[in-house]
Amino acid sequence: MAASVTSQDMPAGSNKRKRVEEEDGAENTSRAAPVQQPSKKKKKKRSKGAKGGDEYDANKVMGKDGGIDESIGKMDGKLLGDYFVQRVKRHNKNLTAVELDDFYIPEHAFLDTSSWESSRELDNMPSFLKAFSPEKGESLSKASEVKGSPHTLVVTLAGLRAAEITRALRQFQNQDCAVAKLFAKHIKLREAQETVEKTRIGIGIGTPVRLNDLVKSGSLKLDSLKRIVVDGSYVDQKKRGIFDMKELHFPLMEFLNRAELRERYQSRKSDKVQIIVY
Structure with a gap:
């Protein structure tokens, strides 16, 4: 019967790599968060508002x-x-x-x-x-x-x-x-x-x-x-x-x-x- 592997059985280096990968992943996620999408939505909203307004306002x-x-x-x-x-x-x-x-x-x-x-x-x-x-x-x-x-x-x-x-x-x-x-x-x-x-x-x-x-x-x-x-x-x-x-x-x-x-x-x-x- 195969033995189950616990965190204690894994080499220390492997645990370190795992933590680094998790931290990198979290960092990348937080970097992606400055949300480009909402910005696009805002632009769309403004554009829609301009279109829906009086087209002669510019004059x-x-x-x-x-x-x-x-x-x-x-x-x-x-x-x-x-x-x-x-x-x-x-x-x-x-x-x-x-x-x-x-x-x-x-x-x-x-x-x-x-x-x-x-x-x-x-x-x-x-x-x-x-x-x-x-x-x-x-x-x-x-x-x-x-x-x-x-x-x-x-x-x-x-x-x-x-x-x-x-x-x-x-x-x-x-x-x-x-x-x-x-x-x-x-x-x-x-x-x-x-x-x-x-x-x-x-x-x-x-x-x-x-x-x-x-x-x-x-x-x-x-x-x-x-x-x-x-x-x-x-x-x-x-x-x-x-x-x-x-x-x-x-x-x-x-x-x-x-x-x-x-x-x-x-x-x-x-x-x-x-x-x-x-």
Whole structure:
């Protein structure tokens, strides 16, 4: 019968080698531990986060009180039309291709402003409007004699921003032409209706929802309208622009696609309306 071998029967050198091998193995394991794999997982996680985020964030130059999405100003009419409908699709993933067509704004509705070389910061908005208006913007300080019938509407994302734009465009105001803020948290719809109905407005500034409400009520008239300026380049401190928020983008598209406006986008007469994205 073969004798069993115990640690006492084994040579001392063999035990020493065994301990060395075990220690080497433990050391190698501890060296391998600085875990390359979790590092890879972290990278994957970050990559996934970047992909899942807003692909336009890289173009958003931020400041203390907000920022500018530089990509917006580089788009011509065709790109803007595609961009608008892409955002609709992003916010409403269940829409069919046929339903998306109802939101598509034709290329000829947009005035191409990609030639504008200066920043689209708020301080430059007056100069921008002058550059892309007839007679170097002289008509911007004139208003229709019909009250509540502006030639320009600026659509923006919030009441605070509307107030800032109103201040920036005050240079176009005079006793016969008001630059009117149509939305703020403290301005109720009824109050805005009364203001519009008794004021000769040249330029009106408001949010998509408020503008829709004023038009539907009959207070705000579109007969003299020449341009709709979408405050598209501005993003707030959370890097959100008017195209990024579903609760704003859908009312914006609803307003821009009003039947009486769509007919005038392609008009060659004096009633033509153009969409200008700032």
